[in-house]
Amino acid sequence: xxxxxxxxxxxxxxxxxxxxxxxxxxxxxxxxxxxxxxxxxxxxxxxxxxxxxxxxxxxxxxxxxxxxxxxxxxxxxxxxxxxxxxxxxxxxxxxxxxxxxxxxxxxxxxxxxxxxxxxxxxxxxxxxxxxxxxxxxxxxxxxxxxxxxxxxxxxxxxxxxxxxxxxxxxxxxxxxxxxxxxxxxxxxxxxxxxxxxxxxxxxxxxxxxxxxxxxxxxxxxxxxxxxxxxxxxxxxxxxxxxxxxxxxxxxxxxxxxxxxxxxxxxxxxxxxxxxxxxxxxxxxxxxxxxxxxxxxxxxxxxxxxxxxxxxxxxxxxxxxxxxxxxxxxxxxxxxxxxxxxxxxxxxxxxxxxxxxxxxxxx
Numbered sequence: 001x002x003x004x005x006x007x008x009x010x011x012x013x014x015x016x017x018x019x020x021x022x023x024x025x026x027x028x029x030x031x032x033x034x035x036x037x038x039x040x041x042x043x044x045x046x047x048x049x050x051x052x053x054x055x056x057x058x059x060x061x062x063x064x065x066x067x068x069x070x071x072x073x074x075x076x077x078x079x080x081x082x083x084x085x086x087x088x089x090x091x092x093x094x095x096x097x098x099x100x101x102x103x104x105x106x107x108x109x110x111x112x113x114x115x116x117x118x119x120x121x122x123x124x125x126x127x128x129x130x131x132x133x134x135x136x137x138x139x140x141x142x143x144x145x146x147x148x149x150x151x152x153x154x155x156x157x158x159x160x161x162x163x164x165x166x167x168x169x170x171x172x173x174x175x176x177x178x179x180x181x182x183x184x185x186x187x188x189x190x191x192x193x194x195x196x197x198x199x200x201x202x203x204x205x206x207x208x209x210x211x212x213x214x215x216x217x218x219x220x221x222x223x224x225x226x227x228x229x230x231x232x233x234x235x236x237x238x239x240x241x242x243x244x245x246x247x248x249x250x251x252x253x254x255x256x257x258x259x260x261x262x263x264x265x266x267x268x269x270x271x272x273x274x275x276x277x278x279x280x281x282x283x284x285x286x287x288x289x290x291x292x293x294x295x296x297x298x299x300x301x302x303x304x305x306x307x308x309x310x311x312x313x314x315x316x317x318x319x320x321x322x323x324x325x326x327x328x329x330x331x332x333x334x335x336x337x338x339x340x341x342x343x344x345x346x347x348x349x350x351x352x353x354x355x356x357x358x359x360x361x362x
Contacts, residue, residue: 054081
């Protein structure tokens with residue numbers, strides 16, 4: 001009985017991505033039927049600004065995106081704390097599942113009972129696998145995000161009872177997306193880790209941290225996990241500017257590729273030891289495809305962001321600045337973060353071979 005359920009999960013995810021790659025409403029209905037059949041209604045999210053819908057708004061930190069022009073293309077054009085002009089990839093996944101059009105931050109005091117059932121994000125912008133990364137910016141490290149998962153479980157048990165709460169957790173899709181800040185805000189700036197590790201040793205350290213996090217999530221009820229790799233660091237407008245190059249800074253891109261490869265290898269090991277179902281999404285490959293083939297996605301600007309000059313501004317330095325006329329033509333919203341359109345493309349353009357391999361493996 002276990003094997004069919006494992007395949008059903010991956011088929012559901014394959015169906016999700018297939019549905020997202022078409023605008024046909026019939027495809028969306030199909031994935032929602034698959035999700036309902038396999039009880040996939042809840043998404044629980046951990047990570048950094050790539051998946052933080054605004055948790056940083058609710059505690060003291062300078063890392064916030066709850067002001068214009070962030071949120072320019074979000075519903076009602078309001079900033080939420082998302083570091084983009086609109087929705088994030090996890091929002092689009094939730095919509096395709098029929099859960100919600102936007103995953104709320106767990107720390108939002110207006111969080112509803114329905115939100116608890118459909119999914120929340122515990123992510124915190126500027127966080128990372130390395131606890132030091134979060135401490136540098138005063139944001140939520142992974143262990144605190146997992147502490148909030150415990151709070152979530154308490155609320156869920158009160159709402160639906162212990163047995164059903166555990167069933168919801170086991171059927172939920174846990175998404176973890178982070179790692180960028182470990183390099184850009186930590187290793188390459190703060191002297192602590194670079195004095196302790198070579199870049200490859202630090203990658204191994206981060207993969208070990210990730211592995212420990214996944215094991216703890218498994219202990220707390222996670223059975224279905226999606227791990228998102230890091231993007232091409234060397235193609236970020238900020239990195240290009242600081243490196244003084246018009247093209248992508250290949251040294252950093254090589255770091256991204258190698259790190260993602262290490263993540264994928266460790267996930268294979270964890271599937272074997274824990275029996276947890278995992279899918280790896282290669283954000284590096286997806287974004288590089290958009291940069292190298294922008295016309296494929298209806299884009300024209302791949303080297304700078306939409307906010308301000310598009311070369312150095314992000315976070316506070318983007319506050320109140322003018323923006324480009326059409327963000328959908330841009331890969332990057334600010335000098336670090338993708339546009340809503342790019343996040344949607346990441347969701348649309350998942351490498352089918354990865355998913356197919358997962359089906360064979362499970």
